[in-house]
Amino acid sequence: MSYPADSEFVFELLTCRWAERAWPPESERESALVVARQLGTKKRRWDTVVVEADPEALAARAAFGDDELDSDLLHIVRHAPADWAWYRDALPHPGYPWRYVLAAIHRAAARGVVEKRRTGRRIEIRRVAPYPDWVRRIVAVENKPDLDASAARALSGQLEHDVETALADEVWLATAATGNTVEPALLENIPVDVGILALDFSDGVVSDAGDVAWYPSSLSSDAKEGESEADTDRTETRLRLAERAYGRGWRSYHETMRPDCRHFELRREGDALLPWCAAKECHQTAAECSGSCDCFQPEPPQWRTNGWPIEGGPGKGIKRLLAQRREHVRKRSPPDT
Ligand code: SF4
Numbered sequence: 001m002s003y004p005a006d007s008e009f010v011f012e013l014l015t016c017r018w019a020e021r022a023w024p025p026e027s028e029r030e031s032a033l034v035v036a037r038q039l040g041t042k043k044r045r046w047d048t049v050v051v052e053a054d055p056e057a058l059a060a061r062a063a064f065g066d067d068e069l070d071s072d073l074l075h076i077v078r079h080a081p082a083d084w085a086w087y088r089d090a091l092p093h094p095g096y097p098w099r100y101v102l103a104a105i106h107r108a109a110a111r112g113v114v115e116k117r118r119t120g121r122r123i124e125i126r127r128v129a130p131y132p133d134w135v136r137r138i139v140a141v142e143n144k145p146d147l148d149a150s151a152a153r154a155l156s157g158q159l160e161h162d163v164e165t166a167l168a169d170e171v172w173l174a175t176a177a178t179g180n181t182v183e184p185a186l187l188e189n190i191p192v193d194v195g196i197l198a199l200d201f202s203d204g205v206v207s208d209a210g211d212v213a214w215y216p217s218s219l220s221s222d223a224k225e226g227e228s229e230a231d232t233d234r235t236e237t238r239l240r241l242a243e244r245a246y247g248r249g250w251r252s253y254h255e256t257m258r259p260d261c262r263h264f265e266l267r268r269e270g271d272a273l274l275p276w277c278a279a280k281e282c283h284q285t286a287a288e289c290s291g292s293c294d295c296f297q298p299e300p301p302q303w304r305t306n307g308w309p310i311e312g313g314p315g316k317g318i319k320r321l322l323a324q325r326r327e328h329v330r331k332r333s334p335p336d337t
């Protein structure tokens with residue numbers, strides 16, 4: 001086993017941490033990175049998403065706060081003018097009634113991502129900053145630590161869909177290194193455009209944990225984006241995805257797990273912190289770590305008042321720590337791993 005615990009969830013977290021440190025595999029980093037997990041569209045959800053970003057533009061994105069901008073807010077911040085203007089003059093028609101745009105303007109102003117004022121009966125808006133063109137490339141990674149022939153067959157349809165839709169610029173399959181070269185029979189079941197990464201986390205997360213077994217093809221369209229309706233849709237969907245990645249990162253598992261349980265801990269695995277259940281003495285999965293868990297026990301109230309060390313501490317401290325780490329990585333300059 002080249003990763004701790006027999007758990008795809010743990011492998012996924014380690015893959016995200018490794019990508020944060022070492023992406024792109026076997027080449028120099030030229031972009032800033034935003035790494036997220038479990039993101040996608042209604043039709044397809046990816047385990048790991050790596051957004052390669054222009055470093056300066058990513059820094060400029062911070063003017064719009066830490067939270068993601070949904071499609072309604074994006075419509076406003078991308079078109080808000082430098083000088084005050086009536087919102088209907090400033091924004092392109094959204095394709096739905098203006099009253100919904102007005103509601104989104106109030107929401108955007110409350111979040112501080114646009115300015116608004118009333119002039120007579122009209123609402124005027126002004127941007128707080130130009131919304132930067134920060135997304136360079138989006139890379140989708142499917143995690144399958146135990147890649148045997150039947151797993152490869154089961155995945156091939158989804159991966160073919162990824163290649164056909166080309167929503168991501170590159171698609172990879174990440175598997176746990178076995179020490180053997182990847183069997184050619186496995187490669188036959190995987191679309192030829194999909195890259196294969198063999199990850200060895202037996203020493204925890206280290207930069208050289210990843211070996212490229214097969215390089216992917218670039219799925220980026222040569223045609224200039226925005227020329228056709230399909231291009232526009234793709235651009236919009238990719239930006240929404242990137243925004244979700246920006247807002248959530250990959251450490252947001254604390255929002256669906258129970259760090260407020262007295263048994264919830266974070267344990268270090270090399271350069272990664274992983275959730276650990278002291279009651280079950282294992283890395284628990286996101287699914288089992290819920291309020292319906294038989295061993296769940298709320299943390300004692302006095303824990304919340306004393307301040308608490310990082311390891312094994314109460315929920316709020318863990319959440320704060322994970323949020324701080326996300327913030328730190330987001331602001332880091334690109335070649336610094
Ligand atoms: S006891 Fe259950 S809820 Fe508590 S940390 Fe363990 S898995 Fe999560």
